[in-house]
Each structure stands twice: as C-alpha cells, then as structure tokens.
Amino acid sequence: MKQRLLSATALLLVTAGAAVILSRAASAPTPATSPPPPVSKASAQKMSAAGSLHWPAALSPRVNNAALAASPHGVLERIEHEGLAIAASLEPAASGATARLEITDSITGAGIDGLRPQAWLTTRKGDAMLGAQQCHAQTAEFLRGSLMAVGHVTLNSFRILLLNDDDTITLLNPQIAIQRSRLEAILRLPGKAADWALNPSGHTLYVSVPEAKKLLVIDSDGLVLRAEIELPLAPEALAVSPDGRQLWVGARGQAVYLIDTLAHRLVHTLAVGGGPHALAFGEDERRLWIASNSGALLAVDTASLEVVGQLALGAGMSALSVAAGKLLVARQKAGELIVVDPAARSMRRLALGASVDHLALAPSGRWAFALATQAGRAQIIDLERVRLHGTLDGLERPASMRFSEDFVYFASADREQLAMVELSALERTAPALRRFSTNGLERAQLTGHAAPMATSRRGDELYVASPAERAVLVYRQGQSMAAGQIRNPVASPRAIMLVERSLEERSPGVWTTTAMLDSNQRYDLHLWLGSSRTPVCFAVGGATATQTQRHIP
Template identity: 35%
Template sequence: MRKPFVLATAGLLSTGLLAMGAHRLLARVPAAPTASRSAPSPLTAPAVKVTRDGVSLAFDLTLTPRPLEAEQGSPLQAVARVALTDARTGEPLAGRRPLAWMRLRPQGEPAPDDAACKARVRTYLGGLLSAQADVDFNAYWFLTLNHDQTVSVINPQIAFDRTKLQHLVSVGGGAADWALLPDRSALYVTVPSQDTVSVVDTQRFVVTRPLRVGRNPGRIALSPDGLTAWVSNDGDGTVSVIDTPGHAVRDPVDVGPGPHAFGFSDSGRTAWVSARDATALTALDVTSGQMLGQVEVGVGVTALAWSDVARALFAARPGAHEVVVVDAARREVSRRIPVKGGLDALRFDNTGRWAFLVHQDTSTVDILDAASGQVAHTLTGFSAPDSVVFTDAFAYVRNTTDSRVTLVELKTLESNGSTPSQVRITMGQRPAAEARELGRSDPIAPLPEGNGVIAAGNADRALFLYQEGMMAPRGTHLNYGREPRAVKVLDRSLREVEPGVFTARGSVRENGTYDVQVLLDNPRVVACLEWTVGQVPLDASFAKTLPLKLTPEFDAKRTYAPEETVPLRFRLEPTAGTGTPPVAPEEIRVLLFRTPGTWQVRTEPRRVADSVFEVDFRPPSPGQYKFVVGVEGRGLDLGRLPTSTLGVSSPLAAALTSESTP
C-alpha cells in the first residue's frame, strides 16, 4: 500500500540496501522569458540513473516556469518521474509502488551516507510534522463532505499524537454533492441554497470562486474525460455544463423538471440526461452541448448507468418496477426488465457486467447480468441499504439501520444456482440512520490500491479504514465533531503511467542541492540520489519564511484544573522583514484538543491589543491538551506554527505532585 498505510514499511529498511546515486546538475537558469500568453516551456534535464540489487532506477524532475498571472511568491510546479527496470533483462518493473521524497540539503552539509539516508526515510515514514520532506511525492488525503457546510481534509500520514485535520474548507452553504476532477486540481461542490458550484483549489484547499448555475443545484457528474461537469438544477428543470479546464459555465440546457441523473455513452462523447418528471431521456453532444435526440422511456427515471458489456444505457424506474434498457446507437428502448419497487441505487461494477439494484424498502439487492439482460441473483439480509461502491474484488453495500457494511464477492456471481458469497464488517458503533441526514454522495470510497475502502461513519463522526481480507477495520480517523456524509480519496502519490514508469506532482520553492530518497517495495530497495535545482525565482524562496510569529503569553508549564475557565493569551505578529500586514481575529483559528481523546474545540480568538489575542480554555477532565494556531489565508495551516502542550489535573493531584517534588 502507499505511504499513508505503510508505517510498517519502516521494517523494509532492515533488509533494503541503500544506494548512494549519481549526481546531476541542472543547466544554468535561462534568461527571463518575454511577455507572452503561450504556455511556458518545461525545464528538465536527463535522468539520474543508479543500479542496486538488480534494479535500475532512473529519476528526473521537470519544472514548469511560473505563469505570468501567478502570484508573487508562488512555487514552481514539478513533476517527478521514476522509471524502474530489471537490471539484467531491461524489462520494466510494472505493478510496484515506489515512494519518493526530496530534502533540501543545508549548505556545507555533506551528502548523507548509507546510515543517514536510511534514518531519513524511517523518519519520513514516522509521519511527524517536524520531519516533513521539502517535496513529498506521496501526498494522500481523505476528504469528507460534512453536515456543517465544510469539507474536511484529513492527512492519515501524520503521527497519531497530532491532529490529522490539515484543512477545513467552508464551501459557502449546505453542500448537496461533489466531484473531484481527474487531474486532482480542483473539487466541485454544489451548494443549493446559493445556486452555485464552489470550486475548491486542492493545492491550497481554499474556495477560489463560486460558479453561478441554475436554481437549487443537486447532483453533479463528470464526463469520462473530465473536461466537462454536468450539474442537475433541480429547481428549474435545466442542466448546467461546466468546462472544467477554465471553470467556465455554459448556458443552461432545458431537459425537464428534475431531479436529474446522468450517463455517458460512445466513450464519453454522448451525455444522457433524465428528468424525474419527464417521460424522455435526452441525448446531448458532450463537446458542443447540442441536443442529439430523445428516447421515450416513461416518467420517473431516478438513475442511469452505462454498461460497456451490453453497449447499452440502463435507466431505473422505481415507480414502474422496471429497468429500461436503451440502445444508445439507435436511440430506442430495446428491453424492459421487471424488478422490485423502491429502487434506491443502480450501479455497475468495474467490469460493466453486473448491475447492483439496491432496494431500501425491502432490504434486498438484485444483481442484474448485463450479458443476459436478466436478474441473476436476489440477495437478502440487508438492513435498509441505500448505496453501493466497488473495488475489483467486492461490492460494498452500506446498510443504514445497521453499523455493518455488506461485502459481496464479485467472482462468486458467476456461479449458477448458488448464492454469492457475502460477509458483513462492522464499521463503527452507530448506524448511519442516526445521523442528521444521509446525503446524496457515496459514503464509501475505494482506496487507489484497489484492495480496500475508506467508509464514512455519519453518526460516529469518524472514518473507518478497511483492508480486504480483514474482519474489522484496520484504522479509525476522527472527523473532529463533524458528520461525514460522503468521503473521497485525494491521491497525489506516484502513479504508474506506463509499465515501470511512475509520476507525481509537487511544489518546489527553493534552489539548491536536494537529496532524493526512493523506497521500493518489491524488491526491497532504498535508493538515495542527488538533484540540483537552479530555476526557482528568489521570491518563492522568501515565501518559505513563516510570515507570522507566534509567542504564547500564558504559562504552558502550569498545571490547569478541570472545569476551570482560563484565558490563554498569545501574541501573533508579522515576522520582521516579511512585509506581512497585521493579522485580524477573524483570520485566526485556534484548536484545543485532548490527546489521546476526542474532545476538541475550534474557535476564533478575541483581540485584546495590537497583535495580542486571547481564547478561553475550559478542559473537561484531567489529561494532556494541545494548543494549536493556524491562519490558513496566510498559508499557515494548523501545525505549521509552534504548538503548546497543557497539563490538566485535579487540584488535589496537583498539590500532591508539588509537595513530592524535591
């Protein structure tokens, strides 16, 4: 598995050999480009190569010059490329999962030897905020769509004694649905109360703009190529189409009273749109938005799904107790398949053959074989199921009145006359039905490795990490008091783009010589290389300096009492020489939390003097607490500024401790 779940990978280092690799200097910094609207040319150089333990490894880094419209101080974007081949045969080593980091070597420090390199990789795997790489090509976050108009960004790579909540993004209103662009550059969130789609920048984790769409936007779907996003405007019978490269909204298309559902055929060239109160499906050209035709299927379509196996579009009509099969090429109905009523979800597995029909009212799941056009299995024993997602091996069905998730083994669907294999895994303590609202988006997301999922525990206000083959979740991540209605995985780690070739994006802020560490899982190898960067503008390096200085004015060594309210005063002022303006109270977020434990408070401080602020601390019980300050708008996420540890014990215990101290 990739880095967030490979703390145990530190054990690889005991048998992995260290390779101190070749050296590579980039060419001189090119002359400043002339003003032009054309895309800047990338800066690259031949790869560094090294061979260890029968593995030939090549590493190179491509920098993209900063666009003219970029803000002063912005870093350069970089793409790392790692190529792995068998040293003897030259064949690519496909299917591996390498990890890579870059650390800027301080001036005068010698290149690390084998032991130092080994220790550095072990430190990165430990997940401490104080030991982060300058460039991390293994970034991996869980995103949750919450009940309180926010999106949580949880970093599972951070060690357990720190808060894992890296960002909290306010989307401007109650969220209905969301979609992550395939290049992972932005997240779209529909906000019905504002008639907008919020665009969340997934580099900075801020809303960059609201896109005005139709009335009461609900579901949102991406075309297979990711170049367009389709928004159901439930309040006015239209669909808005967003051209994702420029976040530009086209004129709305009238398709009939919503809510609407979407499906895509012809390798994503044709979009199909249903309207629940209309009798026809509408086919639209994805590129031009031109209407191609309509197919009469009857009123009440609630879901659409395309099957490559059947080369047909499947439409769910719960009220008519049927699934309508549409020949997309001829644009006509080819079959009507009778099914149970109360159809709450229709979705195909990754092969496009097996469609799962989820019936919440009857607590059953029908499995339709697209090859034959018939229901092949009817499964029972569910508890008001409402959604299904897939890995290559299993279907995951969420039960809403039971805290268990039902796994259906897909390979057992082929067995004629026998019941497919099922297993139920408990995810948390409370069923989803006890939450405020279940939401419309998927509450379970497959992990990129394909062998597990992350599941949102709505009522438990937590996430549960499950790996296939286990009988219980292997980990729990708190959502800090918020109900996660949906979950996604934002994965920026190295991905295989062709056999044996892996790439990932990162940001580079500073020129100099970098130590590059690459950890390979199979065979077990750690290769340490050197790469020198010389094209980063100086203002980007200056921006690395923290713009604000935090000075606690409370006594962190004092022992505090439970249930006692104490003001914690601190000074937060611009760092000398940075030219940073003073910070306002509304920009600051203070996090107080108990470790270990679930108690936490997030608040905005009050101003008591210029650059001096205060919050009230009222710990509920004895223990150890953390004081963390963040100013996200200034690039200071929680954890970047120094933190304080506060001890809390009963007055009697504190007195006894004081008396026993010599």
C-alpha cells in the same frame, strides 16, 4: 540462489504551478563496489516493530554521466544502484510538470511489473549528494510517517475529505504518526451540500449547495475556496468530463448547466425535462447522457453543445450508468431497468418488481446492482446476458454501494450497517451476504457521488464515515472488524472521499502521481524499493527549470 535482479519503469506525474525540467547531475561517478547484502523482509519488519528502521551502510549511487541524454520525456539523469539503472526527467505539461522515473535492469534493460516504489522529495541544500547514512535515516523517518520529517513532498500519500453534518468539509492526513489529530484543513459551506465531485487532476473539488444556489470550486490540497458560482436554479447532481475541462450541473428545474472549469463560470444552459437529473459521460468523452424525471433520455455533444439524440423511456428516471457501450437507466417507481445499446439502436426493459433507487456497476462491467431502499433489496443484473441474475434480500435500507477488487459493499440509509458480497460468488445462484455494524446513528441521505464509504485505489481497504464515532473506520478487504480508526475532530461525518496522491501503476512498471512543487527548487529524491533493497537518493530539478505559470483545473 542469487536473486534475479528485476527492473521497472515508473512514471511520476508531478503537478506544480510552473513547468519543470530535471537537471543533469554534477557528481562524478563513484567507483564500482559490490553492494551490501539486502535486509530480509523479516528483519525489516522486526526493526520497524521496534520503532526504528536501519539499512546496512552503502555507497552513494553511481551516476552514469555518459548515459545522460535527451529523450521524449526531457533531460534524463541516470544512476546505477544495486544492479538497477534508474533514470529521471521532468517535462512541461498542461497542468504543471510531468516527472518520469525509469527503473530497469542495468544489464538487460528489461522492465518489470509488481514493483511498488515509494518516493519523497526534500529541498536540496548545496551541491553535494546526500550520503548513504543520511539518505537511509531520512527515508526511515518518511516510512514511519514521523512529524519530525518536515520539509518534504511525498509521492505516495492520500488524503481523506469528509463532508460533515455541521456543513463543513475537513481534510485529514491518515498517514502521519500521531493519534490525537490528523486535521490539515477545514472549510465551512454556505449550506447543506447535495453532491460533490473531484476534477480528474485531483486538485479541484466541486460542491453543489442547493439552498444557496451556488457551486463551490475548492482547492482539494488545502480546502481553499477558489470560486463561488451563483446559478439561476438550485444545483444538485454533478458530472465532470474525463478531460476535466467541463463540469455539468443538474438543477432543480428544467435546466442543466455547463461550467467552464478553467474560467470558473457558467457558459451554457441546456433546457431539459424536469429534475432531478442523472448525468453520465459515455465511453466517448464527447457524449454526455442526461436522464430527467420527466422521462426523456438525451444525448448531448459536448463540443457543439447540441442535443444529438433523444429517447422517451418513461417518467421517473432516477439513476444512469454507462458500461461496455451500453446505458443503464433506472425508473424508480416503475421498478424497471432499461438497457440501451446506442450502437445497435436497441433497448431492453427488465422488470425488477421493486423501486430502483440506486444503480452501480462492478469494475469488471459484468454485473450491475440495483438497490431498492424501502424493500431492503439489491438486485443483480448480468449485463452479458442482459437478464436478472439474482436478488439479495435482508439488507437494512441500502442506499449506496462501493466496490473493492473482490467485494461489493452496501451501506444503509439510516443506520451504520454495512454488508458485503464477494464478487466471485456471483457466478453461484445464492451468494452469501455478510453483515457487520459500525454503531447506529441516523445519517442524512445525499445524492450523486456523496457516499458514506470509499475504497482505496488498490481496492484492499474500505474507509467508512462513522457519525457515531466521529471518525473514519478502516476495514481490510473482506473483513468485518475494523482494523483501525481515524478521528475527525470537527463534527460527525456523513460522506467521505479519498484524494489520491500515491504512485499509481498505469501499465506494467509504469506509475503516475501528482504533487505540488516549487519549480525553482532543486530536490533530493528519496526512493524506497522495498525491504530487500537499500534506499537510494539523488538530485532532481531546479538547475534547468523553466518557469511557465499554468492554470491547474
């Protein structure tokens, strides 16, 4: 049966130091010819296992010059390839440039979901289009992660940031095809970090260093220190606004600071109750909630910088989360969870019977988990019914949680023990707790976002910082045996963060990503649409680019 040609629409967000507009292709149309038969998935896997990837010879993509037109997304360049209409454009954006890639059925124009394109950009040499053989060979090198494939920008990668026990941060590339070292950069800190947070742009990392009374502003692409902001009191917890323009910093003392992320300076000090503080943005990004150890829960308007609401909930508030319009506040020593509904002006207190040290919400918003580290317990709260749903006992000093699509993972405070529970099993009264170990070694506890594990964007992999192995262990979702490890050649890692640079599906058939590009360059875009199709390459950028320097927050 002839395979039905599918289509998709992809949106690539490419961040650069200047605005870029995609140029029209100058190539003439290639005569239409029947495409070569696709490579089967089994054949592609066999060739990949043999150490090389090949595709049948194919004609260069046919450029549809008549279809070139202006659009809300800039000048479009359209080509046709194996029954697909592929269009690309770039437009100025607040932080660099926005690139748009549309892939639709060449006959129906319909889009699809479920497509996972991979793309790379190489600097173009001359005006001639890449030949099919050269396009296929280069794309094969990119797919293998070969170091020989130099001079390219990948639009489907991620990096690993590690916070190490010797007060350094390392940047690792997990996707290059070598085993001895994947280290790309290292930065030494002026002391122990308390918390770290990534700007929504993905290009700036903030690190609080209490003993130096400094907040560090770091370029996450190369670990370049952009700024050191000295603060009156020692900074701890961090919260970045959804638009990336504000950074709020909880201090040791009765203060919370506001940092302008564009100017990299302290612009406002808010007098609050004594710390430590828990910070969280509401679903309305103009509302910041601050819980202090003294017992006051404050609502702050981030535009006027005024306190617009206050609740006295009791001393010892240790954690704060926002879900489905409700606030979850944990009182550590009281062993109490308070669910506040600001819209209904109501609240409900749940006695959990043990200290509440950490609080986390499942992605669905249905379940909340409260960790009692000393008691070795995780309590499950049903937020739909606002009641205690169940208890997971027997955890070894649980201190942090992370979620994949189907599982919740617990990490120990002292030893490298992990445990997991399938989220779908929470409907049952006694979900099974599965434990697994990554070798024992004491680790230093951190606050806020700093945790020893992280899940991939798609939720199908778990990455665990292993001090004993001086490595990152990689687990497939739901598996208790490590699928591999990534060595950290510098020191023992104690916290991990993934910095995504890969295509993200924002809506069915629509993807975004970020990358750093030279807007004056013209590039060849290498597009891989799966083993059942041949790769396609065509020119983008450069000729119609306008140079507008912009700040990247």
